[in-house]
Amino acid sequence: EQGLLMQPWAWLHLAENSLLAKVFISKQGYALLVSDLQQVWHEQVDTSVVSQRAKELNKRLTAPPAAFLCHLDNLLRPLLKDAAHPSEA
DSSP states (O other): HHHHSSSOOOEEEETTTTEEEEEETTTTEEEEEOOOOSSSEEEEEHHHHHHHHHHHTTTTTTOHHHHHHHHHHHHHHHHHHHHOGGGGG
């Protein structure tokens, strides 16, 4: 959780909604906070949950959890970086 607390908040503009989000991804799992300034949603999962969800989505997937976490990090990092610093986009 300490890693998540150290991350900056970033605005995400999704369809008609603007949300504040922060995420911390490591080899052990991820933690995510999302807020619409009225409610806050939190999720913290470890590699066993990542594996379980991957199998639910596609039973043929055989990649290790670290690969999924790396892919998730690669997807989210640009979104959160660009949202936190729109002038750099």
